Amino acid sequence: MSDILLSIQGLTKAYPGVVANDTVSFDIGVGEVHALLGENGAGKSTLVKMIYGLVKPDSGQMLLRGQPFAPPEPRAARADGIAMVFQHFSLFDALSVAENIALGMEDPPPMRDLSRRIREVSETYGLPLDPYRTVGDLSAGERQRVEIIRCLLQYPRLLIMDEPTSVLTPQEVDILFQTLQKLQSEGTSILYISHKLEEIRKLCDTATILRLGQNVGTCVPAETTARDMAEMMVGTSLQTPERSGRALGDVALDISGLSVPSPSAFGTSLKKVHLTVRKGEILGIGGVAGNGQDELLGVLSGEISTPSDAVMLAGAPVGRLGPTARRKLGLLAAPEERLGHAAAPDMSLTENALLTGAVREKLENRGFLRWGAAQGFAERIIEAFDVRTPGPANAARSLSGGNLQKFVIGREVLQDPEVLVVNQPTWGVDAAAAAAIRQALLDLAAKGAAVICISQDLDELMEISDSFAALNEGRLSAHKDTAGLTVDEIGLMMGGAHGMEVAHV
Amino acid sequence: MIRLEKRPQSSHTWSMATPLVAVLATMIFGGALFGILGTNPLTAIRTIFFEPLFGEFAFYYRPQLLVKGAPLVLIAIGLSLGFRAGIWNIGAEGQYIIGALVGAGIALAFYPLDAWFVFPLMIIGGAAGGMAWAMIPALLKVRFGTNEILVSLMLVYVAEQFLASMALGLMKNPEGFGFPGSRNLQEYESAHNAELITGTGMHLGVVFALIAVIFAYVLLNRHMLGFQIRLTGDAPRAARFAGVKPARLILFCLGASGALAGLAGLFEVSGPAGQVNIDFNVGYGFTAIIVAFLGRLHPVGILLAGGLMALTYIGGEIAQGQLGLPSAAIQVFQGMLLFFLLALDLLTNYRFRLTRGEVA
Numbered sequence: 001m002s003d004i005l006l007s008i009q010g011l012t013k014a015y016p017g018v019v020a021n022d023t024v025s026f027d028i029g030v031g032e033v034h035a036l037l038g039e040n041g042a043g044k045s046t047l048v049k050m051i052y053g054l055v056k057p058d059s060g061q062m063l064l065r066g067q068p069f070a071p072p073e074p075r076a077a078r079a080d081g082i083a084m085v086f087q088h089f090s091l092f093d094a095l096s097v098a099e100n101i102a103l104g105m106e107d108p109p110p111m112r113d114l115s116r117r118i119r120e121v122s123e124t125y126g127l128p129l130d131p132y133r134t135v136g137d138l139s140a141g142e143r144q145r146v147e148i149i150r151c152l153l154q155y156p157r158l159l160i161m162d163e164p165t166s167v168l169t170p171q172e173v174d175i176l177f178q179t180l181q182k183l184q185s186e187g188t189s190i191l192y193i194s195h196k197l198e199e200i201r202k203l204c205d206t207a208t209i210l211r212l213g214q215n216v217g218t219c220v221p222a223e224t225t226a227r228d229m230a231e232m233m234v235g236t237s238l239q240t241p242e243r244s245g246r247a248l249g250d251v252a253l254d255i256s257g258l259s260v261p262s263p264s265a266f267g268t269s270l271k272k273v274h275l276t277v278r279k280g281e282i283l284g285i286g287g288v289a290g291n292g293q294d295e296l297l298g299v300l301s302g303e304i305s306t307p308s309d310a311v312m313l314a315g316a317p318v319g320r321l322g323p324t325a326r327r328k329l330g331l332l333a334a335p336e337e338r339l340g341h342a343a344a345p346d347m348s349l350t351e352n353a354l355l356t357g358a359v360r361e362k363l364e365n366r367g368f369l370r371w372g373a374a375q376g377f378a379e380r381i382i383e384a385f386d387v388r389t390p391g392p393a394n395a396a397r398s399l400s401g402g403n404l405q406k407f408v409i410g411r412e413v414l415q416d417p418e419v420l421v422v423n424q425p426t427w428g429v430d431a432a433a434a435a436a437i438r439q440a441l442l443d444l445a446a447k448g449a450a451v452i453c454i455s456q457d458l459d460e461l462m463e464i465s466d467s468f469a470a471l472n473e474g475r476l477s478a479h480k481d482t483a484g485l486t487v488d489e490i491g492l493m494m495g496g497a498h499g500m501e502v503a504h505v
Numbered sequence: 506m507i508r509l510e511k512r513p514q515s516s517h518t519w520s521m522a523t524p525l526v527a528v529l530a531t532m533i534f535g536g537a538l539f540g541i542l543g544t545n546p547l548t549a550i551r552t553i554f555f556e557p558l559f560g561e562f563a564f565y566y567r568p569q570l571l572v573k574g575a576p577l578v579l580i581a582i583g584l585s586l587g588f589r590a591g592i593w594n595i596g597a598e599g600q601y602i603i604g605a606l607v608g609a610g611i612a613l614a615f616y617p618l619d620a621w622f623v624f625p626l627m628i629i630g631g632a633a634g635g636m637a638w639a640m641i642p643a644l645l646k647v648r649f650g651t652n653e654i655l656v657s658l659m660l661v662y663v664a665e666q667f668l669a670s671m672a673l674g675l676m677k678n679p680e681g682f683g684f685p686g687s688r689n690l691q692e693y694e695s696a697h698n699a700e701l702i703t704g705t706g707m708h709l710g711v712v713f714a715l716i717a718v719i720f721a722y723v724l725l726n727r728h729m730l731g732f733q734i735r736l737t738g739d740a741p742r743a744a745r746f747a748g749v750k751p752a753r754l755i756l757f758c759l760g761a762s763g764a765l766a767g768l769a770g771l772f773e774v775s776g777p778a779g780q781v782n783i784d785f786n787v788g789y790g791f792t793a794i795i796v797a798f799l800g801r802l803h804p805v806g807i808l809l810a811g812g813l814m815a816l817t818y819i820g821g822e823i824a825q826g827q828l829g830l831p832s833a834a835i836q837v838f839q840g841m842l843l844f845f846l847l848a849l850d851l852l853t854n855y856r857f858r859l860t861r862g863e864v865a
Contacts (some may be wrong), residue, residue, distance in 0.1 A: 368729070
């Protein structure tokens with residue numbers, strides 16, 4: 001591991017108004033798993049885009065095995081043995097695995113040979129995958145395997161992985177790690193981007209931490225605590241959300257045996273869902289995205305209509321009521337998709353405050369809008385949740401993801417809900433903002449509200465929720481107390497590893 | 506390399522400036538067109554834009570501005586409500602015709618009764634007729650998910666056939682010596698939409714257009730329904746989340762635009778046009794679409810755009826008469842205006858950036 005595969009020396013890239021990378025230097029050894037850590041906007045993506053030839057650095061240089069390396073485009077980077085698995089897959093649902101892989105190749109071999117090679121690679125690395133299956137039928141974990149195998153077919157010397165575990169169940173993560181370790185033992189270097197610290201401690205040899213575009217330190221993850229790494233990422237000491245012992249009250253919301261077809265053709269229908277949450281309780285709902293989370297939120301927010309008594313709010317049937325009527329009764333929601341669902345991109349924050357706040361904050365009077373009150377409400381959200389923006393007149397789309405998320409959650413929390421449903425409350429949000437959002441949910445529960453937190457982030461759910469259930473293919477598991485729940489149990493509740501447990505290297 | 510880059514906020518300056526720049530570009534390129542056709546560009550532009558307002562016969566043309574502008578504004582205001590919400594009523598021309606037919610039908614049914622209630626009844630009838638015609642695409646869309654663009658457009662041609670049938674049959678003037686067309690409502694005092702002040706062109710339709718502008722302004726800026734309209738246009742999913750019922754919005758937007766188009770037709774048939782005839786409609790319903798976009802779907806903008814369109818109409822007619830320009834050239838000129846406006850609209854939300862060659 002003393003050999004250096006890729007040496008990055010003083011890379012700088014500035015965009016108008018922001019320096020994405022400021023003289024970043026570090027080395028990746030041969031056969032090393034190197035973590036790149038940092039908050040959103042710390043410059044991780046820009047850095048790997050420069051390595052992959054998508055972006056040209058303003059200054060600085062890279063050396064690949066001692067030779068100057070400046071790929072003008074991804075094709076050149078690939079030719080030099082650099083492969084990348086993106087966070088968002090670029091696959092065609094209607095095509096088979098082999099066809100998808102052929103599409104990404106310069107000079108695809110005949111389909112039969114390609115399929116054979118796919119089988120070989122998938123068996124060698126413990127990634128079972130049938131080349132003839134249609135991608136549309138694959139789980140998120142299996143889709144990722146397609147992307148990984150696509151890379152492995154090029155026999156890369158450096159494999160870049162951008163947040164690979166965000167879509168995986170714990171068992172799938174284990175299998176991925178075994179694959180990566182096998183690759184590493186064969187001398188392939190891996191640049192692993194993540195903000196999940198425990199993973200990095202388990203997997204990576206070295207970690208480079210970026211903050212505001214600068215390399216703020218290198219450490220050996222196995223010898224550093226997660227807390228120390230997090231503080232290096234954030235630059236300040238972190239506040240862990242506090243949870244106080246709460247007494248649970250009456251049943252606040254109850255769903256019994258609800259089956260609803262998804263309104264979208266590619267959605268997941270809910271099947272016989274039972275859900276109960278009490279006052280003062282935080283119910284965490286885990287599961288890989290696309291297993292009915294959006295539909296569950298729609299059923300609760302009132303966007304999807306159900307039989308009247310299927311959804312009971314404090315004992316009263318609300319299944320047929322629309323979002324406005326439910327808000328009046330105290331059932332509030334914050335969807336996952338910030339722009340376009342939770343907020344209107346081109347509208348101002350004042351208008352977005354009005355979007356859900358009209359009823360409970362009395363922002364309308366016989367149909368006429370009280371703009372002054374709406375602006376006041378928006379200002380209160382900005383103030384209370386530390387939303388970084390010049391003012392409430394700015395458009396929602398001008399805010400960064402984390403800031404808009406704070407606004408969206410704050411908008412609901414400040415309305416004093418009886419029951420609050422949030423979907424992915426800290427997705428793509430930096431650590432400090434995520435901590436603030438989690439604290440707000442805990443405080444809300446402490447005041448006696450019931451909170452349903454749908455999330456893919458298991459650490460988050462373990463941290464804040466009192467009980468846990470998992471969504472898998474539209475079915476909700478039984479609720480279990482979070483205390484004493486093991487990762488294995490959670491994985492099984494999430495539906496196992498989608499058939500991956502057969503694959504062991 | 507020139508690249509388009511989305512602005513983080515839409516530019517207020519550009520959203521105000523684009524209509525002016527578009528008018529300017531239209532003058533330049535339209536002038537070039539007229540030049541190629543052998544007319545002095547400056548004279549042509551001057552004739553179109555200044556003659557109606559300040560020329561020798563301005564006393565005649567100025568009232569015409571109101572007469573032509575009022576139906577355009579009235580219809581465009583209605584259309585803009587739907588356009589804001591992404592509900593595309595392209596068939597205002599048909600609703601205009603049906604409004605006129607119902608209104609005129611009421612007048613002809615009462616003829617020659619001299620009573621105060623005839624004209625108010627006609628107004629209600631005109632609005633109801635236009636609204637009913639617009640309800641066809643609205644209900645089909647709500648119930649069966651049909652495309653309102655196609656249905657409303659097709660109904661224009663149905664309405665035109667209906668108009669021809671009425672002008673030649675049921676509503677034909679029995680004392681008209683066999684000529685097509687109804688009795689002239691200008692000669693039936695109880696039904697005549699006369700000028701409120703003689704010689705100004707100011708008729709009740711102008712008043713209604715101004716009221717519609719104010720009403721739309723208040724609706725869009727101060728009322729929940731207007732907020733829901735804008736929200737639906739910006740983010741339909743967020744609108745559902747906010748509690749907007751899409752079906753209700755579709756019915757309201759199409760109904761309101763149909764009613765206003767019907768009113769415009771009624772005021773036209775009982776006033777400036779005077780009678781139901783085969784070629785009574787002159788395309789206000791389609792031109793209003795241009796007016797709505799030229800005015801950036803904003804009520805005040807539409808008021809100004811309606812005036813501008815009326816100006817190019819009248820100026821265009823003068824140019825045809827005085828300079829011998831073909832009418833097609835005038836239509837191209839008006840088309841350019843919309844083209845430039847929509848093209849320049851891009852600058853409100855995007856900006857040009859010069860970049861060094863970089864693979865994105």
